Amino acid sequence: MPPTFQRHESVDEFLAVAGAFLEAREAENNLLFGISSAVRSSPELFAEDAPSFATVADDAGRTVAATLRTPPHNQVLSWIDELDAVDAIVVALRADSLPGLLGPTEAAARFASAWTDATGQSAHVEVAERIFRLRGVIQPARPAEGSWRIAEPGDRDLIARWVVDFSTEAMPEAPPIRNLGATVDRWIAGVHRTLYLWEDGDAVVSLVGAGGETPNGIRIGPVYTPRDLRGHGYASSLTAAASADQLERGRRFCFLFTDLANPTSNKIYRAIGYEPVCDIDQHRFASHG
Numbered sequence: 001m002p003p004t005f006q007r008h009e010s011v012d013e014f015l016a017v018a019g020a021f022l023e024a025r026e027a028e029n030n031l032l033f034g035i036s037s038a039v040r041s042s043p044e045l046f047a048e049d050a051p052s053f054a055t056v057a058d059d060a061g062r063t064v065a066a067t068l069r070t071p072p073h074n075q076v077l078s079w080i081d082e083l084d085a086v087d088a089i090v091v092a093l094r095a096d097s098l099p100g101l102l103g104p105t106e107a108a109a110r111f112a113s114a115w116t117d118a119t120g121q122s123a124h125v126e127v128a129e130r131i132f133r134l135r136g137v138i139q140p141a142r143p144a145e146g147s148w149r150i151a152e153p154g155d156r157d158l159i160a161r162w163v164v165d166f167s168t169e170a171m172p173e174a175p176p177i178r179n180l181g182a183t184v185d186r187w188i189a190g191v192h193r194t195l196y197l198w199e200d201g202d203a204v205v206s207l208v209g210a211g212g213e214t215p216n217g218i219r220i221g222p223v224y225t226p227r228d229l230r231g232h233g234y235a236s237s238l239t240a241a242a243s244a245d246q247l248e249r250g251r252r253f254c255f256l257f258t259d260l261a262n263p264t265s266n267k268i269y270r271a272i273g274y275e276p277v278c279d280i281d282q283h284r285f286a287s288h289g
Contacts, residue, residue: 001059002084002088003056003057003058003059003064003065003082003084003085003087003088004056004057004058004059004088005054005055005056005088005089005091005092006054006055006056006057007052007053007054007092008053008054008055010053011036011039011040011043011051011053012040013053014036014053014054014055014066014068015036015040017055017063018032018055018063018066018078019215020063021055021063021064021066021078022066022078023214023215025078025079026214026215026216026217026253027131027133027217027253027255027277027278028078028079028104028131028277028278029066029078029079029214030131030212030214030217030219030255031076031102031212031219031257032066032068032076032078033212033213033214033215034211034212034213034214034218034219035051035068035070035076035212036053036068037192037212037213037214038192038211038212039051039070041192042191042192046070048178049070049071049072050071051068051069051070051071052068052069053066053067053068054066054067054068054089054092055067056085056088056089058082058085064080064081064082064085065077065078065080065082065085065086065088065089066078067089069098072099072175073099073174073175074098074099074100074101074102074282075093075098075100075101075102076101076102076103077089077101077102077103077104077107077108077111078103079104079107079278080103080104080107083106083107083110086107086110086111086114087110087114089111090111090114090115090118091118094115094118094119098115098285099284099285100123100126100173100282100283100284100285101115101123101282101283101285102280102281102282102283103280103281104278104279104280104281105128105278105279105280105281108280108281108282108283109281111283112283112285115285119285120287121285121286121287122285122286122287123283123284123285123286124283124284124286125281125282125283126173126282126283126284127171127259127261127281127282128259128260128261128279128281128282129257129258129259129260129279129280129281129282130257130258130260130266130276130277130278130279130280131255131256131257131276131277131278131279131280132255132256132257132258132269132270132274132275132276132277133217133253133254133255133274133275133277134243134247134253134254134255134256134272134273134274134275135252135253135273135275136247136273137240137243137244137247137272137273138240138271138272138273139240139272140233140236140237140240140271140272141271142233143233143237144198144200144232144233144234144236144237144238145200145232146198146199146200146201146205146234146237147198147199148196148197148198148199148237148238148241148242149196149197149199150194150195150196150197151187151188151195151196151197151207152188153188155188155195155197155204156181156184156185156188158204159184159187159188159195159207160180160181160184162207162224162226163177163180163183163184163222163224164177164180165224165226166207166222166224170222170259173284187209187211192211192212193209193210193211193212194209194210194211194242194245194246195207195208195209196208196209196210196238196241196242196245197238198234198235198237198238198241200232200234205225205226205229205232205234206223206224206225206229206234206235206238207222207223207224207225207238208220208221208222208223208224208235208238208239208241208242209221209222209223209242210242210243210245210246210254212255214253214255216251216252216253217251217252217253217254217255218246218251218253218254218255219254219255219256219257220239220242220243220246220254220255220256221256221257223235223238223239223256223265235265235268236268236271236272239256239268239269239272240272240273243272243273254274255277256269256274257280260279
């Protein structure tokens with residue numbers, strides 16, 4: 001029997017079916033957990049465009065794949081060992097209008113090829129990324145000048161500006177953040193994300209976020225230092241501090257995503273204790289003509 005695709009009416013139903021499967025590869029699936037956590041705790045933020053959740057089961061009824069989407073963002077794939085499950089997802093979603101896909105390299109490539117065959121849309125890899133996992137922080141060999149603190153309401157305008165700058169630089173094709181001011185206010189209040197700032201003298205010089213909870217961990221990001229302040233080790237020291245703080249709060253792991261086109265950041269994260277787990281690709285779909 002071919003794999004069986006099943007849609008789920010709620011995030012709770014999705015996690016009841018997929019939770020154990022996802023947790024078996026928690027690092028690889030940390031984005032699905034993080035999105036699910038946000039939907040579960042603040043469903044009102046997703047009321048305008050309802051999220052979609054689905055799983056795929058084999059002929060023995062075992063979950064072998066999971067996928068979700070929060071419009072207008074890309075479809076997100078779990079880690080998938082049995083690639084026939086990818087074909088089942090494509091068949092089920094081919095009538096949907098998807099801007100793109102994010103998933104582990106092999107599964108994402110399989111999806112993109114099958115999607116092109118099913119819909120006629122072309123697909124290309126827009127960003128090649130790597131997931132890292134940290135269990136313990138290695139302090140930077142050369143700590144940056146200054147110190148870290150948690151963001152406060154007085155930082156609101158700076159953070160809003162930097163979040164836009166980060167998105168423009170790192171994710172130019174991503175939809176703009178809805179209700180940016182309200183989002184920043186929630187983050188400063190510690191809802192879904194903790195924001196860390198590095199200060200050198202009287203100036204705030206770098207920002208790191210921690211959000212997207214998983215059963216045993218949390219995702220670090222965004223990580224941003226303005227271009228004219230780079231090269232001083234601010235982001236490295238702040239990422240180490242933020243990661244250590246999250247571990248001290250009881251997390252077993254911290255996760256983060258890096259752009260493989262940026263070898264500097266990949267080297268920096270490894271130096272403070274992050275270990276590579278797997279590669280994931282973001283594919284962009286486009287109609288012919």
